[in-house]
Amino acid sequence: MLRDLAPGVTDPAGSEARRLSRRLGGLPLALHLAGAYLGSSFAWWASFAAYHDALDSVELPAALDDLEGPGDATLQRTWDLSLDTLAAQGRPQARQLLLVLSCFAPATPIPARLLQPQPLAGLLAGHADPPRALREGLQGLSNTGLIEVSGSYGPGGLNAVTMHPVVADVNRRRLATLAETDRAAIQSTAAALLEAGAAGLEAARPADWPAWRLLVPHVNAAIDLLAADLDPAVLARLLTVSAACTEALLGGGRRAAAEKLAQASVVAAAYLSRDDPAAMTARGQLALTLVRRGSIGEAEMLYGDLLADRRQVQGDDHPDTLATRHDLAAAIGLQGRFGEAEQLYRALLADDYRLLGPDHRHTLAARHNLARMIGRQGRYAEADKLCREVLADQRRVLGDTHPDTLATRHSLARITGMAGRYAEAEQMYRRVLDERRRVLGDDHPDTLASRAVLASLAARQGRHGEAEELYRQLLADRTRVLGAGHPDTDATRNELAQLAARRTGIDG
DSSP states (O other): OHHHHOTTSOOTTSHHHHHHHHHTTTOHHHHHHHHHHHTSTTOSOSSHHHHHHHHHHOOOOHHHHHHSOHHHHHHHHHHHHHHHHHHHTTOTHHHHHHHHHTTSOTTSOBOGGGOOTGGGTTTTTTOSOHHHHHHHHHHHHHHTTSSEEOSSOOTTOTTOEEOOHHHHHHHHHHHHHSOHHHHHHHHHHHHHHHHHHHTTOOTTOGGGHHHHHHHHHHHHHHHHHHGGGSOHHHHHHHHHHHHHHHHHHHHTTOHHHHHHHHHHHHHHHTTSOTTOHHHHHHHHHHHHHHHHHTOHHHHHHHHHHHHHHHHHHTOTTSHHHHHHHHHHHHHHHHTTOHHHHHHHHHHHHHHHHHHTOTTSHHHHHHHHHHHHHHHHTTOHHHHHHHHHHHHHHHHHHTOTTSHHHHHHHHHHHHHHHHTTOHHHHHHHHHHHHHHHHHHTOTTSHHHHHHHHHHHHHHHHTTOHHHHHHHHHHHHHHHHHHHOTTSHHHHHHHHHHHHHHHHHHHHHO
């Protein structure tokens, strides 16, 4: 490996390479780093023997000797030489960049949108041209094998950076030994990079969901690594990014990933005051993941406690308080308490119009949900009228294929079917299903919900064989996507059993 990575180093018999390899303990990563360094244009040493001697002359701080095992110390010595050379050749920022990168998820592409010059300005303060300093620092780390930079559109996109887990681990240990001021600068920079990476993305916009998914592992890693040591204000900003990531994951149907991130955020929020807005938002996002899991009663209790806290701390008219009222009303409606939910939505709408305006997305959503609750109580004509009115406004404000607009189209089709106009409802559902498949994907829970209603409509119109096959396919997909114990999976299983029983009775 050494000779392949550094073909320009003279060693005809290979004895120097073998000796250096033994010195590095045969560790593949250490061999890779040493070979990449000696094969780069930055190398101070022209032979394997000279590099071997340099390794033995490097003195690591006593703290690192205490923290690291023999293998880690060997690796640290190996790349310390590379970093020292980069610093001597005018790229001292490489060492700081490596520490910042270690705050993110190792072995996972860090998208280029995360590595922006402005959040790094404090670490690059000595450079007249921060963007150039960033490029040269990353190039130096790449040329010496400490990071990999994607040269094509791979999983993380063009110019994504990946750090080996061992490099990340040892640098995280080194980060813990820094003086408090230096450590805080690295940590706050990592949080600022995540903020900048999320800027301009919308959690409810399907086109942005792939970008959010690239950020999620790095937000998770930063929360796990940094939360206990962060300044409270910086932690609050990090949790705000996490909340947006959770919302985007739920919007894209990634329930398990959203729940994992929400749980980590609630644990991290314990380092903040319970009254901190970011801590309250973390609780709300966890409750929302419980709703999507089907644990509606548990979510309702969390929303009730959260609403009381928001009213006391933020006041009745704060947008976050309004948002929690929306979530609580939705949880109550999902448990079949349609009349109670209707009254909550009517009260909400008065405040939505006053505080947010008629075209705000949350106001439109409240109008849609009010129509749903009215329809579930059998007042189909009233519900149909309200649903068509909000649909026209959503199409004007959000567009015809926005997830909220599609949800209202789904509800309108449902109301049409509940009113007994099955054929008309079926055609409406088919159009919604086509759009949901195109916008959300085949495995999104909303897409599966449209398929469930189509199966039900086929059964209601006497097409029992077709309905049974649709339910069987849906049961397999819901089991795979949502899990065998999810309420939607259970409902599909029950519908299939009832349909089979009815068919048996008819055939008998």
